[in-house]
Amino acid sequence: MWSIIREAFDKTLLVAKAYGILHITNSYLCTVALAYGPSMIPAINLTGDLILAERISPRIRKVGVGDIVVVRSPVVPSRVVTKRVVGMEGDRVTYLPDPHNSDEVRSIVVPRGHVWIQGDNIYNSKDSRDFGPVPYALVEAKLLWRVWPPKDFGPMQHIAR
């Protein structure tokens, strides 16, 4: 009987170790993000794309304008959103707050320690035009390589404005 317990314990330990390695890789190196929704059309499909996202760039401050980043939402903290960085701290960002109804254009200087994120599809995107500039520490990962669907396999397009 003890041998069964011993074997169960060993197997559990093995699973725990494998999970630990997987978790550390997922949290600090590279993770897979499922991005869906209309706010990043055409860069990301409406029905969802699986995209590799690396977590090293935000830590070493290598995130810049034009990168698509995974950001923890400042409005619903349990959610993460995928948007494009349009302005870093100190940049002057010009944006349309309500493109459906008016041509009004507003301009803002991104404060220190913050970034301005916008979805590519400004007609249907809740982003910094709604919740303001986002503190840089909320940027969690940078999208790198699209993995699914297979017809879209390849690097994410980098567009510098």
Place this chain on the structure above:
Amino acid sequence: MSFQPALQAPAATPISQPLARAPHPLRPIMKLLSYIKQWKSAARETIARASIAAQFLSLIHITDAYICSTTLVQGPSMLPTLNYSGDVVLIEHLSHRLGKLEPGDIVVVRSPVDPKKIVAKRIVGMEGDRVTYLTEPSYSESSRTVLVPKGHVWIQGDNVYASADSRYFGAVPYGLIQGRAFLRIGI
């Protein structure tokens, strides 16, 4: 007797005497392989020890990042609760993930103006609360009331006279909270 050679050995010619062997082209690689064979057991033991060390370090790291860690907190903004010259406090990282933070908790938060800095302040208001605060306590009695937006918290240092907190940089998104300080380790 004059010395007479026993046999007249023929002059060395390329035909009758074997040549010195040309070095085998793979000789250095074979030497390397034999070294590797000798050190195989040592290498195996090294890898086993290194993997034990890696597992131990990752266990320590997971405990430190997700359960409990220690921090040195210094500065005048949390007087008299925390000392000016530094206090070692224990931070637990479970409450903020479970959503169990309340006004009155001392939290450790990544600064919204300098992402490299971590500050320790007290939560004064959660999302939806109405917070009244003194804008310039050293100079005037003027106060302001603000509604904490959704997904944010309002943090203030206990020492309002010398604290850069939400009165200066506004409400802080909940996602910036790193942990809650619950114990001071003091002598």
